[in-house]
Amino acid sequence: MKYLSILIVFSICLFSCEEQDELEKANQFYNSGEYKKAIQAYNEHLEMKPSHEIAIYNRGRAYEETGQYEKALKDFQKVIEINPRNIGAYLSYGKQYYREKDYENAAFQFEKAYKLNTNSSKSATLLARAFHKSGKVEEAMEYYNIAINTDRENAEAFFYRGALKLHLSQSGACNDIQMAKNIGYEGADDFYNQYCN
Known part of the structure; x- marks a missing residue:
């Protein structure tokens, strides 16, 4: 029985370490700009852990870098389903709309991110940019001011x-x-x- 317990603990550790290695490998590919390899490594990691929020988000970013915007959007949506407080997913989702010149929906997503962290100068800037592009100049000015007051280096x-x-x-x-x-x-x-x- 003692040996069985040791074997189970060893197996769990081995499996967990293998998952971590796969994720680290994927992140290294992403950080070095090898996005296709990163996607493949994230896919392998997600086969073992299909609801891993960080891996799904990072895979979405890698899809984004390779111009696979529909797949990226699906990953960002999935992240939001898993964790409705993931600011990065809302910002990335908003950037997709912004890229498509759908500034109203971009602002909607950026505002969700901003409400989750009102100290985020980045969220305020992106929200201001979306308002600016959609012709809502007063709202744009308000959020540029907020962004600058939050971060004087923005x-x-x-x-x-x-x-x-x-x-x-x-x-x-x-x-x-x-x-x-x-x-x-x-x-x-x-x-x-x-x-x-």
Whole structure:
């Protein structure tokens, strides 16, 4: 009986270690940009653990990187079913809509993420961008302000708030673009030279 117990514990540990190794391998492929290999490794891991939230989410991200957006969307939906508080899944889901220029649904998903963590400058920025693109300028300005107040290094929020201020002929536009430029936002330098010099 004693040996049977040891054998069972050993088997569980071996199986658990094997699952962990498979997940780590998949994550390494993902981090090195080998997305097709990552998908294959996530699939192998998910055969053993079909409801593993992190593996499903990461596989969705890998699908996204390879342009398989429908499969990515299904994975993000599944993650939300498993854990309705997974902020990353809502953001990724929203980005899918944003990519398709469906800014209303993108905003809907980004707002869900933001409500789960009102200290997330990233969620506030994405929500502002979706509002901005759908022409809801007051809402966009509100969430750019929130994003910047939450994170003074959020170059993207500074840049797009500045662009929106320019569009609305509001003061402080070039200060925002300058801030984005100082933080190192790509394209801010050219934009500043074109509109603020």
